[in-house]
Amino acid sequence: MMKFERKDLLGIEDLSRKEIEFILHTARTLNEVSNRAVKKLPTLRGKTVINLFFESSTRTRTSFEIAGKRLSADVINISKSGSSIEKGENLLDTAKNLEAMGPDIIVCRHSSAGVPWVLAKNLKASVINAGDGAHEHPTQALLDIMTVQDAKGKTDGLNISIVGDIAHSRVARSNIYGFLKMGAKVTVVAPYTMMPHGIEKMGVRVSHQLQEGVRDADVIMMLRIQQERLGLAPFSTLREYSQLYGLNLSVLKNCKKDVVIMHPGPVNRGVEIDAQVADGPYSVILTQVTNGVSVRMALLYLLAGGK
Amino acid sequence: MMKFERKDLLGIEDLSRKEIEFILHTARTLNEVSNRAVKKLPTLRGKTVINLFFESSTRTRTSFEIAGKRLSADVINISKSGSSIEKGENLLDTAKNLEAMGPDIIVCRHSSAGVPWVLAKNLKASVINAGDGAHEHPTQALLDIMTVQDAKGKTDGLNISIVGDIAHSRVARSNIYGFLKMGAKVTVVAPYTMMPHGIEKMGVRVSHQLQEGVRDADVIMMLRIQQERLGLAPFSTLREYSQLYGLNLSVLKNCKKDVVIMHPGPVNRGVEIDAQVADGPYSVILTQVTNGVSVRMALLYLLAGGK
Amino acid sequence: MMKFERKDLLGIEDLSRKEIEFILHTARTLNEVSNRAVKKLPTLRGKTVINLFFESSTRTRTSFEIAGKRLSADVINISKSGSSIEKGENLLDTAKNLEAMGPDIIVCRHSSAGVPWVLAKNLKASVINAGDGAHEHPTQALLDIMTVQDAKGKTDGLNISIVGDIAHSRVARSNIYGFLKMGAKVTVVAPYTMMPHGIEKMGVRVSHQLQEGVRDADVIMMLRIQQERLGLAPFSTLREYSQLYGLNLSVLKNCKKDVVIMHPGPVNRGVEIDAQVADGPYSVILTQVTNGVSVRMALLYLLAGGK
Numbered sequence: 001m002m003k004f005e006r007k008d009l010l011g012i013e014d015l016s017r018k019e020i021e022f023i024l025h026t027a028r029t030l031n032e033v034s035n036r037a038v039k040k041l042p043t044l045r046g047k048t049v050i051n052l053f054f055e056s057s058t059r060t061r062t063s064f065e066i067a068g069k070r071l072s073a074d075v076i077n078i079s080k081s082g083s084s085i086e087k088g089e090n091l092l093d094t095a096k097n098l099e100a101m102g103p104d105i106i107v108c109r110h111s112s113a114g115v116p117w118v119l120a121k122n123l124k125a126s127v128i129n130a131g132d133g134a135h136e137h138p139t140q141a142l143l144d145i146m147t148v149q150d151a152k153g154k155t156d157g158l159n160i161s162i163v164g165d166i167a168h169s170r171v172a173r174s175n176i177y178g179f180l181k182m183g184a185k186v187t188v189v190a191p192y193t194m195m196p197h198g199i200e201k202m203g204v205r206v207s208h209q210l211q212e213g214v215r216d217a218d219v220i221m222m223l224r225i226q227q228e229r230l231g232l233a234p235f236s237t238l239r240e241y242s243q244l245y246g247l248n249l250s251v252l253k254n255c256k257k258d259v260v261i262m263h264p265g266p267v268n269r270g271v272e273i274d275a276q277v278a279d280g281p282y283s284v285i286l287t288q289v290t291n292g293v294s295v296r297m298a299l300l301y302l303l304a305g306g307k
Numbered sequence: 308m309m310k311f312e313r314k315d316l317l318g319i320e321d322l323s324r325k326e327i328e329f330i331l332h333t334a335r336t337l338n339e340v341s342n343r344a345v346k347k348l349p350t351l352r353g354k355t356v357i358n359l360f361f362e363s364s365t366r367t368r369t370s371f372e373i374a375g376k377r378l379s380a381d382v383i384n385i386s387k388s389g390s391s392i393e394k395g396e397n398l399l400d401t402a403k404n405l406e407a408m409g410p411d412i413i414v415c416r417h418s419s420a421g422v423p424w425v426l427a428k429n430l431k432a433s434v435i436n437a438g439d440g441a442h443e444h445p446t447q448a449l450l451d452i453m454t455v456q457d458a459k460g461k462t463d464g465l466n467i468s469i470v471g472d473i474a475h476s477r478v479a480r481s482n483i484y485g486f487l488k489m490g491a492k493v494t495v496v497a498p499y500t501m502m503p504h505g506i507e508k509m510g511v512r513v514s515h516q517l518q519e520g521v522r523d524a525d526v527i528m529m530l531r532i533q534q535e536r537l538g539l540a541p542f543s544t545l546r547e548y549s550q551l552y553g554l555n556l557s558v559l560k561n562c563k564k565d566v567v568i569m570h571p572g573p574v575n576r577g578v579e580i581d582a583q584v585a586d587g588p589y590s591v592i593l594t595q596v597t598n599g600v601s602v603r604m605a606l607l608y609l610l611a612g613g614k
Numbered sequence: 615m616m617k618f619e620r621k622d623l624l625g626i627e628d629l630s631r632k633e634i635e636f637i638l639h640t641a642r643t644l645n646e647v648s649n650r651a652v653k654k655l656p657t658l659r660g661k662t663v664i665n666l667f668f669e670s671s672t673r674t675r676t677s678f679e680i681a682g683k684r685l686s687a688d689v690i691n692i693s694k695s696g697s698s699i700e701k702g703e704n705l706l707d708t709a710k711n712l713e714a715m716g717p718d719i720i721v722c723r724h725s726s727a728g729v730p731w732v733l734a735k736n737l738k739a740s741v742i743n744a745g746d747g748a749h750e751h752p753t754q755a756l757l758d759i760m761t762v763q764d765a766k767g768k769t770d771g772l773n774i775s776i777v778g779d780i781a782h783s784r785v786a787r788s789n790i791y792g793f794l795k796m797g798a799k800v801t802v803v804a805p806y807t808m809m810p811h812g813i814e815k816m817g818v819r820v821s822h823q824l825q826e827g828v829r830d831a832d833v834i835m836m837l838r839i840q841q842e843r844l845g846l847a848p849f850s851t852l853r854e855y856s857q858l859y860g861l862n863l864s865v866l867k868n869c870k871k872d873v874v875i876m877h878p879g880p881v882n883r884g885v886e887i888d889a890q891v892a893d894g895p896y897s898v899i900l901t902q903v904t905n906g907v908s909v910r911m912a913l914l915y916l917l918a919g920g921k
Contacts, residue, residue, distance in 0.1 A: 034408075034409045035409075036353070037353070038352060038353030038354075039353045039354070039355060039381075039409060040352060040353035040381075045652060045654060046650070046651070046652030046653045046654035046684075047652075047653070048653060048680060048683075048684075050676075058385055058401070059404055059405075062357075062383055062385060062405065062408065063408060065383055066355060066381070066383060066408050066409070066410075069355075069381040069383075070353075070355075070381070074653075074654075074680070074683040074684070076676055076679055076680060076683075078672055078676060090883065093879070093880060093881055093883075094672070094880075096900060097673055097879060097880070097900070097903050098673075098676065099900075100900040100901075100903035100904045101648075101676065101677060101680050101903060101904065101906075101907050102648045102649075102653060102680070102904070102907065103680075265400070265404060266400060266401075266404070267400055269397065269400075286403060286404070286406075286407040287407070289404050289407035289408060290407045290408065290409070292408075293408050293409065341715075341716045342716075343660065344660070345659060345660030345661075346660045346661070346662060346688075346716060347659060347660035347688075365692055365708070366711055366712075369664075369690055369692060369712065369715065370715060372690055373662060373688070373690060373715050373716070373717075376662075376688040376690075377660075377662075377688070572707070572711060573707060573708075573711070574707055576704065576707075593710060593711070593713075593714040594714070596711050596714035596715060597714045597715065597716070599715075600715050600716065
């Protein structure tokens with residue numbers, strides 16, 4: 001049996017395919033727990049998990065909290081508001097002070113890229129990156145790979161199209177790393193202003209036209225449009241974006257018959273994706289959420305020394 | 308033994324007297340737990356309860372949280388601020404996403420009437436209405452009925468007077484439904500602007516004069532005056548409201564000698580009720596709070612399949 | 615074996631040396647729990663601890679929450695925002711309502727001096743003062759005494775210098791009471807505007823000059839400068855304060871070779887203390903944090919009736 005040797009889970013970029021497969025194998029084993037009448041394992045009893053969220057998030061925080069509690073860990077939530085950060089304390093001090101209270105794992109979300117690496121380097125506790133700026137969101141990519149495997153039975157050779165604001169999306173980055181490692185081919189689809197320069201060097205195909213970019217896709221992953229960033233785009237309105245890059249039934253008509261539709265949520269219905277598509281038979285959006293709990297249980301379990 | 312067959316607890320309007328009695332019987336059994344040195348039952352171990360509060364509330368949220376924890380459930384608090392709702396996600400998406408994480412029960416408070424019904428219809432999880440707009444607040448009515456039974460030994464034939472802003476009060480509505488089903492007679496007392504049109508059709512007696520409305524009462528239930536609504540009333544000041552509709556010792560002098568005084572809290576001392584009355588010998592305000600924990604334990608227990 | 619006879623832990627002023635020693639003895643016994651792989655004792659299973667924080671605080675709230683959970687208590691967090699306090703409820707009503715839900719211990723932080731005493735007098739639950747205005751912060755003083763004992767093996771006869779805004783510091787007050795009771799000599803060092811009138815009557819030596827005030831110190835405790843109060847001081851800038859009262863390596867050069875440096879946090883690096891000092895070999899700042907969890911475990915344990 002493989003053993004998980006890492007102290008931290010920071011990004012997909014530096015994970016091996018073998019490690020990804022091991023995490024997902026563990027997640028599938030734990031998945032069963034969430035379907036029992038008694039959704040509880042004693043595995044992390046007496047372990048302390050701190051959810052340190054400098055950016056607000058219902059779903060990711062809740063997913064980690066549920067994951068930790070189902071494994072019997074003590075889970076402590078700390079969010080930006082109401083924390084000493086308001087008093088001007090620096091980030092590393094906050095973290096070192098928390099560490100002095102003896103947590104086993106710190107789950108960190110922050111608006112600046114790289115913060116989880118700084119914490120990991122300076123703390124004895126394990127650190128899980130729950131999203132750092134526009135950089136990485138590794139647990140999202142892991143749950144997405146798991147969901148594709150559930151739907152398609154494999155990842156090798158699949159065409160994955162990721163559509164939306166690629167330039168500002170940590171979900172896109174982590175998924176590009178992840179799916180390429182897992183043997184898939186990745187196409188990124190976005191208007192010029194939402195496409196990072198030189199992204200081809202990551203090994204992806206680039207498209208600026210939705211229909212062309214998703215025609216051969218086995219999986220279409222739509223990204224959330226963050227309205228506050230639209231001012232920077234060549235689109236003056238959400239409606240204009242939606243007409244060119246929104247996934248609707250008429251675009252879907254020209255796609256593969258068994259294409260799978262994903263979205264990391266929260267969904268803007270009628271903007272990047274139509275309600276009929278988001279709620280339609282090809283959508284696995286809610287399965288992604290369910291798998292998120294299992295992936296996070298797996299990581300908490302593995303980082304806390306489980307075998 | 309009766310079995311509780313409902314998936315959800317949404318309102319008092321559609322409960323039968325038998326169901327109310329069964330819930331309160333269960334609550335009394337569980338009441339004893341909160342008086343033990345070890346206030347804990349393993350009953351809901353491995354169940355996940357989500358407190359989904361779109362309106363802020365210390366006491367109701369805390370009451371449900373304590374109730375869940377005393378039954379060993381995993382309790383997750385989600386409040387409006389810091390949630391994806393800020394990101395413009397629609398309500399049903401929020402709920403479906405939470406459901407995908409496998410909760411057993413979702414306790415929901417929302418400023419719009421009907422929200423818990425929408426959730427209940429669309430989710431497999433049990434939904435408990437913790438207050439929806441000016442519509443219903445069923446756990447409040449259940450704890451109020453329990454408190455009256457504790458004080459009077461019965462509800463049949465009692466005169467219950469509810470005083471205050473009847474038009475905007477979910478507490479009043481749920482209690483009118485509840486006490487009428489339990490065989491009591493209900494009088495509502497309010498100025499014209501705080502009295503809904505046609506309320507007599509619910510089967511209550513209407514009074515616009517405090518002393519007259521409470522003269523024969525076995526129980527007087529004072530409602531909280533929400534100061535932000537006073538602008539709509541014919542009263543320009545709290546003092547004027549208080550003089551006409553506030554419960555003080557001089558009003559109480561002309562009431563039944565064994566009248567019981569209730570208030571759902573939080574109390575505005577000196578506005579709708581004087582301190583001497585709120586803290587006096589007839590007041591059962593704190594018993595209401597205590598019974599609230601028991602009623603919520605009972606509902607969590609019954610909806611999670613307890614017998 | 616001594617027994618702890620108090621219902622509440624409100625301040626250091628009215629504790630005896632024997633009581634302080636007994637609390638710290640218990641804390642040292644529990645300290646070991648936080649170093650185990652399974653950081654959990656069943657001692658407070660079925661007890662309810664409410665963290666009632668009217669002022670925001672990451673570290674103190676988290677420390678109490680971790681302490682409670684490691685002893686298996688049910689811990690409920692209530693912070694000012696999102697609570698009924700917003701609805702204008704008075705403090706004692708809030709507390710009595712919480713008490714009606716059956717908590718065993720209420721941990722209270724409030725911006726007004728004396729609030730924990732009011733609660734303790736009116737509630738059957740045990741009350742722990744987690745900081746009341748500029749008055750007392752007893753758990754901080756207890757963890758500071760514990761940390762000094764760890765570093766020096768004793769407190770009798772030691773010279774303790776406390777530097778900073780003595781006038782507005784609950785940490786300073788509680789530590790003055792505590793270290794004097796423990797047989798130490800205390801010097802307070804501050805500019806005139808940050809020094810309370812007549813403080814000598816507490817039994818401390820007064821100094822207005824940093825180097826002079828810390829020359830013979832075995833322990834230097836730096837207080838956090840709260841920038842919002844600087845306007846009242848004779849200093850127009852933080853830089854000026856820092857030059858006169860900031861602890862840096864050049865001040866330290868003239869101190870005892872084995873001096874111990876403390877700070878209650880959060881630290882303003884470069885204001886009241888330089889980074890090299892805060893992170894240097896004499897600093898025990900993070901040990902203070904670790905001891906904080908143990909001291910709070912001890913108090914929860916003793917007040918809940920542990921022996």
